[in-house]
Amino acid sequence: DIQMTQSPSSLSASVxxxxxxxxxxxxxISTYLNWYQQKSGKAPKVLIxxxxxxxxxxxxxxxxxxxxTEFSLTISSLQPEDFATYYCQQSYSIPVMxxxxxxxxxxxx
Amino acid sequence: QLLLQESGxxxxxxxxxxxxxxxxxxxxxxxxxxxxxxxxxxxGKGLEYIGRIYYTGRAYYNPSLKSRVVLSLDTAQKQISxxxxxxxxxxxxxxxxxxxxxxxxGESIPWRFFEQWGQGTLVTVSS
Numbered sequence: 001d002i003q004m005t006q007s008p009s010s011l012s013a014s015v016x017x018x019x020x021x022x023x024x025x026x027x028x029i030s031t032y033l034n035w036y037q038q039k040s041g042k043a044p045k046v047l048i049x050x051x052x053x054x055x056x057x058x059x060x061x062x063x064x065x066x067x068x069t070e071f072s073l074t075i076s077s078l079q080p081e082d083f084a085t086y087y088c089q090q091s092y093s094i095p096v097m098x099x100x101x102x103x104x105x106x107x108x109x
Numbered sequence: 110q111l112l113l114q115e116s117g118x119x120x121x122x123x124x125x126x127x128x129x130x131x132x133x134x135x136x137x138x139x140x141x142x143x144x145x146x147x148x149x150x151x152x153g154k155g156l157e158y159i160g161r162i163y164y165t166g167r168a169y170y171n172p173s174l175k176s177r178v179v180l181s182l183d184t185a186q187k188q189i190s191x192x193x194x195x196x197x198x199x200x201x202x203x204x205x206x207x208x209x210x211x212x213x214x215g216e217s218i219p220w221r222f223f224e225q226w227g228q229g230t231l232v233t234v235s236s
Binding site for chain 1: 148155156157158172205207210212214216218220221222223224226227228229
């Protein structure tokens, strides 16, 4: 199985900060990497698919990059509504589109 | 906008079968550009993929759950169903159904991601 490892597991930042979350795959997954945001008590919401494609309706301050085994999600200028938990997910392996990363909790400093 | 709604018992006894249904608001349940998935989240923990099913009825499962999980599709009722057998306390979680989108970009495997999610339903396994 492909394992996904996110870092850091938690992060404190201030409104206006630039923040980057990293996701590493245990083997080459090309660009088959998605990012989700989950706010407390709510269902996750997709932000980025295919490593760098912004989902419709998602603010442009969110961006994704990477390919192969190293990926990142960047928020260019944190807004109050961005404080949440972020998960990466690989969609490469067949037949199992499995692994979510363990999550990165973004908190207000 | 596509809406998804999970339903089922909130309490299941250990060793019994957990059964959930997801109602889909649109006819996209038969659209080849979609797939349908279940994901769960134990209280205070991260997301765990359970499995996905396509309009053809073909299903794929998380290997760690495969022996206990069955997904099915009822296109007439616009429903996706999940059954987990022989449950234990470790199966206590919020269960989400989600619609997945296939995006073809020239490679042999499309990008796949969960586009819409239901609100989730908490299932507690306890005697």
